[in-house]
Amino acid sequence: MYIVDDICYAGEETPDIKVKEARALRGGMLLLTFSTGEQRLFDTTLLKGSAFEPLRDEKVLADFIIFHGVMTWMNGDIDIAPETMYAESYPYTARNVSAAVLRMGTE
Template identity: 35%
Template structure:
């Protein structure tokens, strides 16, 4: 899938610069997820948050116990909405 993450670089706070399989790049701010979601509570510590890896096309933490869908990362980082239908996947620019 073209929206898989292939590279990720920590920027600051809860921001990560992402590069996707299709060559697009963007910065994603994950603060809204990290600071509100119970499952993300361990990542509220910036030291834990910085300890991510790219696994199977997405960001993961804690040996894969915590992840965020690559589709979500793509939409947040590029401001492009992913539209799923029965045809091959398409992207519409917002």
């Protein structure tokens, strides 16, 4: 439990998570660098719902913008909260992913 502006919240206070850098990889994967400095892999093929269907096309997946720490596609029609991307991704520590990179972008 924690309190912010005299409001009590359940759970643990977490820092604001933002996507600082992203690389679109083959197979629907994104290599993300978060504001925490961590690099993590996010699998877009696990996203459910028709809203995310366009991301199955690697050209669409690679055509992203990072806007205020949030990844967006198709002029903002598709976005994924950075907190979700962080929670549903896993740590990545390898140094060389150049063979799998489709596109790289930064905020």
